[in-house]
Amino acid sequence: MIKPVIMVHGGAWSIPDNMVDANKEGVKAAVLAGYKILCMGGSAIDAVEAAIVALEDNPCFDAGNGSVLTADGKVEMDSMIMDGSNLRAGSVGCVNSIANPIKLSRMVMEKTDHVLLVGEGANKFAGEMGVPHVSIDSLISDYAKEEWERFSKSEYRSAVNTMFKKRDVKEELVNSGHDTVGAVAVDAQGNVACGTSTGGITAKRPGRVGDTPLVGCGGYADNATGGVSTTGHGEGIIKVCLAKHITFLMDQGLTAQEASVKAVENMYKRVGSSGGVIVVSKDGDIGQYFTTDRMARAWVKDDQVYYGVDIHDITSCSVDGLNHKIV
Amino acid sequence: MIKPVIMVHGGAWSIPDNMVDANKEGVKAAVLAGYKILCMGGSAIDAVEAAIVALEDNPCFDAGNGSVLTADGKVEMDSMIMDGSNLRAGSVGCVNSIANPIKLSRMVMEKTDHVLLVGEGANKFAGEMGVPHVSIDSLISDYAKEEWERFSKSEYRSAVNTMFKKRDVKEELVNSGHDTVGAVAVDAQGNVACGTSTGGITAKRPGRVGDTPLVGCGGYADNATGGVSTTGHGEGIIKVCLAKHITFLMDQGLTAQEASVKAVENMYKRVGSSGGVIVVSKDGDIGQYFTTDRMARAWVKDDQVYYGVDIHDITSCSVDGLNHKIV
Numbered sequence: 051m052i053k054p055v056i057m058v059h060g061g062a063w064s065i066p067d068n069m070v071d072a073n074k075e076g077v078k079a080a081v082l083a084g085y086k087i088l089c090m091g092g093s094a095i096d097a098v099e100a101a102i103v104a105l106e107d108n109p110c111f112d113a114g115n116g117s118v119l120t121a122d123g124k125v126e127m128d129s130m131i132m133d134g135s136n137l138r139a140g141s142v143g144c145v146n147s148i149a150n151p152i153k154l155s156r157m158v159m160e161k162t163d164h165v166l167l168v169g170e171g172a173n174k175f176a177g178e179m180g181v182p183h184v185s186i187d188s189l190i191s192d193y194a195k196e197e198w199e200r201f202s203k204s205e206y207r208s209a210v211n212t213m214f215k216k217r218d219v220k221e222e223l224v225n226s227g228h229d230t231v232g233a234v235a236v237d238a239q240g241n242v243a244c245g246t247s248t249g250g251i252t253a254k255r256p257g258r259v260g261d262t263p264l265v266g267c268g269g270y271a272d273n274a275t276g277g278v279s280t281t282g283h284g285e286g287i288i289k290v291c292l293a294k295h296i297t298f299l300m301d302q303g304l305t306a307q308e309a310s311v312k313a314v315e316n317m318y319k320r321v322g323s324s325g326g327v328i329v330v331s332k333d334g335d336i337g338q339y340f341t342t343d344r345m346a347r348a349w350v351k352d353d354q355v356y357y358g359v360d361i362h363d364i365t366s367c368s369v370d371g372l373n374h375k376i377v
Numbered sequence: 378m379i380k381p382v383i384m385v386h387g388g389a390w391s392i393p394d395n396m397v398d399a400n401k402e403g404v405k406a407a408v409l410a411g412y413k414i415l416c417m418g419g420s421a422i423d424a425v426e427a428a429i430v431a432l433e434d435n436p437c438f439d440a441g442n443g444s445v446l447t448a449d450g451k452v453e454m455d456s457m458i459m460d461g462s463n464l465r466a467g468s469v470g471c472v473n474s475i476a477n478p479i480k481l482s483r484m485v486m487e488k489t490d491h492v493l494l495v496g497e498g499a500n501k502f503a504g505e506m507g508v509p510h511v512s513i514d515s516l517i518s519d520y521a522k523e524e525w526e527r528f529s530k531s532e533y534r535s536a537v538n539t540m541f542k543k544r545d546v547k548e549e550l551v552n553s554g555h556d557t558v559g560a561v562a563v564d565a566q567g568n569v570a571c572g573t574s575t576g577g578i579t580a581k582r583p584g585r586v587g588d589t590p591l592v593g594c595g596g597y598a599d600n601a602t603g604g605v606s607t608t609g610h611g612e613g614i615i616k617v618c619l620a621k622h623i624t625f626l627m628d629q630g631l632t633a634q635e636a637s638v639k640a641v642e643n644m645y646k647r648v649g650s651s652g653g654v655i656v657v658s659k660d661g662d663i664g665q666y667f668t669t670d671r672m673a674r675a676w677v678k679d680d681q682v683y684y685g686v687d688i689h690d691i692t693s694c695s696v697d698g699l700n701h702k703i704v
Contacts, residue, residue, distance in 0.1 A: 259470070265616065
């Protein structure tokens with residue numbers, strides 16, 4: 051038995067000052083939703099799912115409610131979940147009209163012989179599973195609409211350059227962007243799980259699938275090493291298989307933190323893309339790193355919760371001190 | 378300048394005796410189509426595309442013309458291409474009504490800011506690019522229809538178990554199956570490329586995307602190590618990121634052949650799935666391994682062409698001796 055650990059992120063991007071508090075509160079609430087399950091003896095996969103549902107339901111984040119819009123003004127969501135105890139995974143790409151893509155990903159994992167379902171086939175599967183159909187309008191936040199107004203004129207590449215600019219690149223920070231959410235956990239039995247969910251990047255081409263639902267890119271979980279969830283410029287993350295790169299490095303003896311730094315810096319060096327990662331090793335060690343301006347993240351370890359958005363600014367307090375009823 | 382090398386596969390599965398000759402001739406013709414380009418000073422990416430077009434156009438193989446059918450009797454094709462000189466990649470999932478998904482993948486790589494387009498969005502992109510629309514009937518072979526008749530009753534899992542049974546598992550070989558095609562090459566400039574294309578697995582659920590279009594799963598190319606194309610049980614390949622695993626192992630000092638054996642055996646050990654790989658290292662060394670009954674493959678190295686379907690039965694002859702006009 052080990053002490054359970056869980057970590058979540060709400061995206062690595064140029065989070066504007068006026069969204070910092072909402073981001074911090076959002077990741078804190080999500081990590082506690084997952085931690086509650088772990089404290090009751092629940093599994094890592096259940097904790098990851100619960101944490102991501104909390105992030106998807108929060109319009110502050112680009113996943114579920116709050117998803118950004120495609121070039122033609124629609125919602126297409128991607129998501130994945132992976133169980134490190136058996137390497138089973140389930141993912142969906144380009145789904146719409148459902149509130150929680152992470153739940154549908156889990157159904158793909160548990161109810162089909164497949165890993166990835168996309169588009170019309172994935173939406174049809176949601177119907178077969180009895181997942182409630184929600185209106186697309188109910189998923190679109192005012193903020194996502196505003197962002198689309200701005201970037202649908204200047205196009206996708208402009209959205210990428212603005213949202214995922216490298217931290218040390220000096221340029222005016224415009225109030226823009228949004229990004230992917232994710233969670234990783236190790237439970238008392240030593241089982242590792244990860245999950246990631248997103249609306250993608252504003253002004254993406256319809257049919258575009260990013261890194262999020264791709265095993266080894268948007269996330270990876272393996273009881274032999276640990277779990278990873280990634281965020282940032284999806285096309286760059288795909289080209290280097292960022293999540294799998296981190297577990298390979300851990301398998302070679304690097305710590306979760308060393309592997310995080312090495313893999314994210316390698317991505318910038320090889321393909322010029324910025325992003326961030328959260329990692330929990332099989333022993334419960336934390337890794338986190340990002341090359342964007344900010345990354346919203348929170349974790350619970352040894353009954354302390356930690357959260358923040360800047361690279362060196364982390365708040366911590368005891369879980370008990372939060373007046374959250376954990377057990 | 379190095380001597381160019383190219384290798385292709387026509388799928389790792391239980392190839393029945395009556396399809397052996399057509400498989401051998403098909404991979405030989407495809408590898409020569411690619412080699413011709415390399416001999417004229419062409420790029421690895423052009424050679425890979427040409428070889429895969431030859432395989433897609435041959436109804437003997439499960440890609441393009443000859444694609445197998447989904448559970449509801451339709452065609453949904455997946456494909457990817459990757460350029461090892463810059464890690465750029467293009468992929469499509471669940472496309473229909475086009476003859477050569479590999480060409481569309483290359484357009485995604487070169488004409489968009491994305492890596493992966495799927496479903497309706499990918500089909501719409503094909504239209505925008507002026508790719509000719511072909512009737513779905515023109516893609517369906519008699520063999521694919523027969524196979525669907527057999528497996529649409531017994532379902533996807535039965536197709537997987539029959540087609541991708543492990544070589545040393547004794548059971549009656551039924552005349553069934555089909556699988557993915559792929560190519561890897563290194564050109565005279567030392568640039569590496571890979572590509573993979575498939576109709577998937579008979580009786581797959583509509584919307585299912587396999588490993589083929591997923592970077593790091595169905596293929597990977599990196600000038601720093603080499604190129605890989607994979608084939609076999611897609612869901613298993615995804616869970617271990619088979620192609621990326623091989624380039625990681627090569628990066629650690631294993632030869633192309635050692636990495637091929639280690640990664641494919643690891644897949645069977647970790648997730649019980651069978652399949653095969655072809656690898657060309659940046660120095661032009663060959664790797665090939667499969668755990669299925671057979672894998673159709675061919676390669677050209679030092680002006681000798683090699684081809685076969687069984688593990689120890691490889692025919693070789695000089696390229697000149699084939700009366701193929703190479704230059």
